[in-house]
Amino acid sequence: MFEIVAKKEWHPTITEFWVKAPYVAKKHRPGQFMILRINEEGERIPLTIAESNKEEGLIRIIFQKVGKTTFHLGTLNVGDNILDVVGPLGKPTHIENRGTVVCVGGGVGIAPLFPIACGMKEAGNRLITILGARSKDLLIMEDDFKRVSDEIIITTDDGSYGRKGFVTHALEDVLKSQGDKVGEVVGIGPPIMMKFIAKVAEPFGVPLTVSLNSIMVDATGMCGACRVTVGGKTRFVCVDGPEFNGYEVDFDELMMRQSMYKKQEQEALERFKKECPQAFEGIGEVA
Amino acid sequence: MAEQKPKKKGLNLNRLDMPRQDPKVRITNFNEVALGYTAEMAMEEAERCLECKKPLCVDGCPAEVKIPEFIHLIKEGKFIEASLKIKETNALPAVCGRVCPQEEQCEEVCVLAKKGAPVAIGRLERFVADYEAAQGEAKKPEIAPPTGKKVAVVGSGPAGLTVAADLAVLGHKVTIFEALHKAGGVLVYGIPEFRLPKSIVQREVDYITSLGVELKTDVVVGKTFTVDDLLTEEGYDAVFLGVGAGLPWFMEIPGENLNGVYSANEFLTRSNLMKAYRFPEYDTPICVGKKVAVVGGGNVAMDAVRSALRLGAAEAHIVYRRSRAEMPARAEEIENAEEEGVIFNMLVNPIEILGDENGWVKGMKCIRMELGEPDSSGRRRPVPIEGSEFIMDVDMVIMSIGTGANPLIPSTTPDMEVNKWGYIVADPNTCKTTKKGVFAGGDIIRGAATVILAVGDGKTAAREIHNYLTTGEW
Numbered sequence: 001m002f003e004i005v006a007k008k009e010w011h012p013t014i015t016e017f018w019v020k021a022p023y024v025a026k027k028h029r030p031g032q033f034m035i036l037r038i039n040e041e042g043e044r045i046p047l048t049i050a051e052s053n054k055e056e057g058l059i060r061i062i063f064q065k066v067g068k069t070t071f072h073l074g075t076l077n078v079g080d081n082i083l084d085v086v087g088p089l090g091k092p093t094h095i096e097n098r099g100t101v102v103c104v105g106g107g108v109g110i111a112p113l114f115p116i117a118c119g120m121k122e123a124g125n126r127l128i129t130i131l132g133a134r135s136k137d138l139l140i141m142e143d144d145f146k147r148v149s150d151e152i153i154i155t156t157d158d159g160s161y162g163r164k165g166f167v168t169h170a171l172e173d174v175l176k177s178q179g180d181k182v183g184e185v186v187g188i189g190p191p192i193m194m195k196f197i198a199k200v201a202e203p204f205g206v207p208l209t210v211s212l213n214s215i216m217v218d219a220t221g222m223c224g225a226c227r228v229t230v231g232g233k234t235r236f237v238c239v240d241g242p243e244f245n246g247y248e249v250d251f252d253e254l255m256m257r258q259s260m261y262k263k264q265e266q267e268a269l270e271r272f273k274k275e276c277p278q279a280f281e282g283i284g285e286v287a
Numbered sequence: 288m289a290e291q292k293p294k295k296k297g298l299n300l301n302r303l304d305m306p307r308q309d310p311k312v313r314i315t316n317f318n319e320v321a322l323g324y325t326a327e328m329a330m331e332e333a334e335r336c337l338e339c340k341k342p343l344c345v346d347g348c349p350a351e352v353k354i355p356e357f358i359h360l361i362k363e364g365k366f367i368e369a370s371l372k373i374k375e376t377n378a379l380p381a382v383c384g385r386v387c388p389q390e391e392q393c394e395e396v397c398v399l400a401k402k403g404a405p406v407a408i409g410r411l412e413r414f415v416a417d418y419e420a421a422q423g424e425a426k427k428p429e430i431a432p433p434t435g436k437k438v439a440v441v442g443s444g445p446a447g448l449t450v451a452a453d454l455a456v457l458g459h460k461v462t463i464f465e466a467l468h469k470a471g472g473v474l475v476y477g478i479p480e481f482r483l484p485k486s487i488v489q490r491e492v493d494y495i496t497s498l499g500v501e502l503k504t505d506v507v508v509g510k511t512f513t514v515d516d517l518l519t520e521e522g523y524d525a526v527f528l529g530v531g532a533g534l535p536w537f538m539e540i541p542g543e544n545l546n547g548v549y550s551a552n553e554f555l556t557r558s559n560l561m562k563a564y565r566f567p568e569y570d571t572p573i574c575v576g577k578k579v580a581v582v583g584g585g586n587v588a589m590d591a592v593r594s595a596l597r598l599g600a601a602e603a604h605i606v607y608r609r610s611r612a613e614m615p616a617r618a619e620e621i622e623n624a625e626e627e628g629v630i631f632n633m634l635v636n637p638i639e640i641l642g643d644e645n646g647w648v649k650g651m652k653c654i655r656m657e658l659g660e661p662d663s664s665g666r667r668r669p670v671p672i673e674g675s676e677f678i679m680d681v682d683m684v685i686m687s688i689g690t691g692a693n694p695l696i697p698s699t700t701p702d703m704e705v706n707k708w709g710y711i712v713a714d715p716n717t718c719k720t721t722k723k724g725v726f727a728g729g730d731i732i733r734g735a736a737t738v739i740l741a742v743g744d745g746k747t748a749a750r751e752i753h754n755y756l757t758t759g760e761w
Contacts, residue, residue, distance in 0.1 A: 023511045037468055043561065043570040044468075069570060084468040086505045217561065217571075220466050220507055221693050222476075222533040223553035227544055234537065234544060239695065253544055256646035260546045264572035271567055 001081040002036075005058065010140050012282035013065045014108060015074045016050070022057030024049075024087040030095065030115035031211065031243055034059070034087030035219045038072055042083065045069050046216045046238075048112030049088065050141070059085075062111040062140060068268040071279045089219050090242045093209070097124040098183025102174055103149075104130045104167050104197055106189025110141050112211055113188045121148045125183070129153070130170045132189070136161035167193065168200045179204045186210075187246060191258070195251035208246035212237045212254060215261070228254050300404040303332040310626040314596045317480045317564055320623060321385070326366070329414040333361035335399065336406045343396040344408060349743025350377040350449075354393060354408055361411060370419035371426060373412060378452035378495060379445060379742060381420065381487045382474060384413025387739045388617050420487075425494045431458035436756040439464060439523040441508045441696070444472020445738045446529030446729030448495050449745025450752070455498040457753050462523075463500060466507040469560060472531055474738070476560040477552070479590050481597065482620075485559070509695030514703070518724055525724050525752050528711060529745065532730035534691045538582070542640030543686070547576060547648035551583070551591040551687035558594050576683025578602040580651055582637055583687030584614035589621065591685045592629050603629050604681065608636040608656050608669045634658070634669065638676070640684055651679045690735050700725075710734060718748035723761050726752055 006018040024034055028049055037044050051060040065071045076082070093116045101120045105113035110131050121127045129149040133139040134157045146152055153170045154162030163170060167189070175182060186209045187197040194210045201208050214226035219238040226237035231248035235241065273280055306322040307313075313320050324332065336358040344354045352373050360369035373380045389395075389409035397405035419425060436459045440447045443465040451461045469475050471488040496502055508514065508530075517523045535550035537543050554573070557563040561571035579600040581592040584607035596603045605624070607614060610633050614621060625631070632653075639652040655675035658667035692709035703722040704712040713720045713732040720727050728744025730736055755761060 023506065027511060041562075041569045043572075084505050086466070086468075086507060087510065089507065089510055217553060217556055218467060218476075220510075220533075220695060222535070223556050224535045224537070224550040225553050227537075229544060234539070239693075253646075257544065257546060259646075260574065261572045264566065264574075268567050268570060268572070 001083060002085040004076055004078055004080050004082065007076075007078050010062070011137055014062065014138065014140060015065070016060065016062045016140075017076075018053075018058045018060050019082060019085060020057055021059050021085045021087075024085060025052040025054050025057045025059050028052040028059065028088040028115075029092035030119040031093030031112070032088035032090050033112065033219075033242060034061075034085055034089060035216070036073075036082050036086070037084040038069065038076070039083050042072075043069055044084070044217055044219070046089070046213065046219055048108075048211075048213070050111035050114050051144075052115070062108055064108040065283075067265045068272045071269070071272060072276070075276065075279045086219070089238060091240070093119060093186075093243060095119040095123050100126040100128060100178065100181045100183060102128045102130065102171065102182055102185045104132075104171055104185060104187040104189070106132045106167050106193040107134075107138070108140065109189030109193070109211075110145075113186065114141055114144055116186055117145060118148050120186070126150050126181075128174055128182075130155065130167050130174070132156070132167035132170075132193075133161075134158065166196070168196045171197060172200045175201060175204045175206065179206065182206050184209065185246075191251045191255045194246060194249070198246045198249075198251075202247060209243050210246035210249060211242045212244065212249065213242070214254060215258060228257070298399075298402070299335045300399065300402050302335070302404040302407055303328055303410075305407070305410050310628070313481065314593075314627050317597055319484050320481050323417055324410055324414045326364075326414075326418070329361055329366070329411055330364065332407050333358045333411060335404075336362075337398060339398060343398065344393040344406075347393045347396040349392070349739045350383065350746060352377050352393075352412070357415065358406065358408070358411060361415065366415050366418040367422060367426070370415040373415065374428070376746070377742060378449055379491050379738075380412050381416035382445065382483065382491055383739055383742065384409050384411075384416055385483050385487070386478060388737060390618065392739065420490055425490075425497070427497060428456050430456055430498060433460065434458040434756065436460065436524045437462070437522060438752060438756070439517045439521070439526045440529065441514075441526065442466075442472055442529040442531060442729070443470035443492070443502065444474060444529060444531050444729060444741060446741035446745040446748075447472065447527065448491065449742045450527045450529065450728070450749045451500045452495045452498055453746060453749030454752060455495070455500045457749075459753070459756065461500045463502045464506040464508050464512070465502065465504045467560065468504050470502055470504060472529075476556045477587065477590070479555065479559055479594050481593065482590065507695065509699045514696060514700045514722075514725060524756055525726065527718075527748050527752060528696060528720070528725065528727040528731060529729045529741065530693065530696060530731050532690045532692055532710070532735045534693045535686070536689045536691055537686050538637065538688060540637060540639055542642055542648070545640055545642040545648050546646050547574060547683045548640060549683075549685045551581070551587045551685050552690065554591050554685050555587070555594065558598065564594075564598055573598065574683065575599050576648070576681065578604070578681045579683045579685065580604045580606050580637075580679060580681040581685045581687050582606045583689070584609065584616055585687065585689070586616045586620055588687035589616045589624050591687050593624055593627060595683075595685070596627055596629065600683075604632055604679070605629055606632045606635050606637060606651075606653065606679070608634065609666060610634055610658060613666045632679075636669065636671065637684070641678070648682050648684055651681050651684055653677060653679055692731060708734065716747070717751045718744055719751060719761070724755070
C-alpha cells in the first residue's frame with residue numbers, strides 16, 4: 001500500500017499527489033515513469049513522475065483526469081492508499097552538457113519534463129523552457145520551472161496567459177534566433193504536439209528527444225501493448241523508451257494505437273459517472 | 288465374456304477418464320474444464336499401479352516425486368498422507384497435477400504405457416492435492432532452525448516458488464521479489480482460469496508464505512533494485528533468478544502494430560491477471576474480434592484461442608505453419624480446443640496483416656506451406672508453396688509464436704554472462720551463473736519450457752544454494 005501524503009488540485013481536471021514510495025523515489029532518475037493500480041479491480045496505468053524526494057521516500061505525480069481510472073484517482077485524498085505503485089520504469093534520460101537545451105512541455109506533459117529540465121540544468125546547460133496549455137487555468141508547474149530555467153516562455157492556445165498560440169510557434173522563434181547554440185530539444189506532450197515539434201525542429205538539424213505515453217499493462221517488456229514504430233522498427237515504449245529520437249517516431253501509429261480502447265473507455269467512464277457523481281464536480285462535459 | 292478376462296493377472300488397462308465440463312457449456316464460462324476424480328475414482332485408478340520395484344516414472348519426473356509411494360497411500364485411502372508424500376519433493380502438486388505434460392514425463396515411461404494405458408499419475412496428484420486443500424489448513428513440514436542466511440528469490444513463478452519453499456524448510460530467510468502485483472508468474476498471468484484456477488495458485492503461494500517466506504510484490508529487479516543492490520545494500524547472501532522468458536516475439540511482418548493485433552502474453556495477461564473477462568466490473572478492457580486468428584501451435588496458443596472463444600469470438604482459428612504432428616501443444620489441450628470448436632489451419636503462415644482505414648485489422652494475408660527436409664529441431668521444415676497466397680477473413684490476430692529473455696536483469700548485471708539469445712548462462716546441474724552468489728533456473732536459462740522443468744531447476748538450485756550458504760564454497 002502506498003500512502004498519499006499531499007494533494008493539490010491544479011484544476012478540476014488536474015490533480016497532484018505526493019505519494020510515499022521509498023523504493024521508487026530512491027531509484028528514480030529523470031525520464032522514468034511508474035505504474036499504479038488503485039485497487040483490486042483496477043487497471044494498471046503508467047504515470048509520469050514529476051519529482052522525487054529521496055530522503056523522505058516520496059514521489060510527486062501530476063495527472064489529468066481523462067478516463068475512469070484517473071477520475072477515480074482524483075477522488076483519493078491525503079491519508080488514502082494506492083494499492084500498487086511500481087517503478088521506476090523505463091530508461092532514464094541521457095543527460096549531458098550540450099550548451100543550450102530547450103525543454104518544451106504541453107499539458108500534463110509538463111510534469112515529466114521537470115526532472116529532465118532539472119537534470120539538464122545541473123549538467124551545466126543553459127536551459128530554455130517553453131510551456132504550453134490550452135488556457136491559463138490549465139497551466140501547471142510554472143513556478144517550478146522558473147526556478148531552474150534561464151529563459152521561460154509560456155504559451156496558451158486562447159491567449160489567456162503568456163503568448164497566444166502553440167508551443168511550436170515559440171520553439172520556432174527560439175530556434176530561429178538562437179538555433180545555432182541549441183544542442184538538444186526535449187519535447188513532451190500530447191502525440192500531436194510532439195509530431196509538430198518534430199516538424200518545426202527538423203529543418204534546424206537539432207537533436208530532438210520525445211517521451212511517449214502509450215497504453216501499457218505490465219510495463220516491464222512482457223506484453224507489447226506499448227509497441228510503436230521508431231525508425232522503421234517496432235520498439236516497446238516501456239523498456240526501450242519511453243524516450244526516443246523524435247524524428248523517427250511514427251506518431252500517427254502511436255495516436256491510432258492510443259485509441260484502441262476508446263469504446264470501452266467511454267463505457268467505463270459513463271458507468272463511473274453514475275456510480276460516483278462527486279468525482280465529476282466542477283467539471284463540464286467530459287470528452 | 289472372454290474380453291472381460293484380463294490377459295495377465297493384475298494388469299488393468301482401463302485408464303479412468305476424468306470428468307470434464309461439456310464443451311457447449313464450458314465455452315460460455317471460465318470455470319475449470321477438468322473436474323477431477325472423486326475419491327472412489329482415484330482409488331480405482333490407483334489400483335492399476337503395479338508399484339514397480341524400479342519405478343521408471345520417478346526418473347521421468349523432474350521434481351523427483353515419489354510416485355509409487357503416494358499412489359500406494361491412495362490405495363489405502365490415505366489421501367492426506369499421499370499429498371504430503373508428494374510435497375516432500377514438490378511444493379506445487381495441485382499446479383503440476385493440472386499443467387504438467389505427464390504424457391511426456393512420468394506417464395510416458397510408466398510400464399503400462401506400453402499397453403497404451405499408463406496410470407493417470409497427473410490426475411491422481413491433482414486429486415490428493417485438492418483433497419488435502421479441502422480439509423482446511425495445509426500441514427507443514429518441520430522447519431529447520433534459522434541459519435541466519437538471507438536469500439533473495441527473483442520471480443514468483445514455479446521455479447521461484449520451489450526454491451523459496453525448499454530453502455525456507457532448510458531454515459534460511461527467504462524473500463521473493465515479484466514484478467507484478469500478484470505472485471505466481473506465468474501461473475497467474477499466462478495460464479487461464481479454465482485450465483488452472485487462480486485460487487489454486489493462491490493456495491500454493493499461501494502455503495509457501497506459511498513456511499515463513501516473505502513476498503514482496505511490485506518490485507522490478509533490474510529497476511527497483513539491481514542484483515548487486517540485493518547482494519550489497521539489501522544484505523542477501525545469495526540470489527536466485529527465476530524470472531521466466533516473458534518477452535513476446537512478433538513475426539515482423541507488415542501490419543503487426545494494427546489495432547486488434549495482440550501478443551498472446553498481452554491477451555492472456557489482460558484476461559487472466561487483470562480479469563478483463565469481467566470488464567467493466569474490473570477496469571482492464573480487452574478487445575475480442577468476431578473472427579480471431581491465433582498464430583502458433585503451442586500450449587500458449589491453445590490457451591489464447593480457447594480464451595478468445597470464451598470471450599465471445601464467433602470463430603476462433605489456429606494458424607500454424609507446420610502440420611498437426613509437429614504442434615508442440617499437449618495432445619489433451621489440442622483435443623479440448625477441437626471439442627470447443629476451434630478451427631485448425633495447418634501448414635499456413637501469415638505474411639501480412641491487413642488494416643482498414645481506421646487502423647484496425649480486417650484480414651490476414653497468408654501463404655500455404657509444405658514440409659521439406661528436417662531442420663535443426665528435427666522437425667520437417669515448412670516451405671512456402673509459391674503462388675498459394677490467400678486472405679483469411681479475420682478481424683483480430685493473436686501472435687503466439689514464442690517468447691524470449693527479458694534483458695532487464697542482464698543489462699543491469701554486467702558481470703553475469705548471457706548467451707546469444709539473451710538467456711542467462713547457468714550450469715544445468717547446479718543452476719550457478721557466472722556471477723558468485725547468483726543462481727538461475729526455469730525459462731530464463733533454458734528458453735520457454737514447462738512448469739515442471741522450472742520446478743526441477745528450483746529443486747536443484749535450492750540444494751546448491753543451501754550448499755553454498757553452509758560451506759561458503761562457490
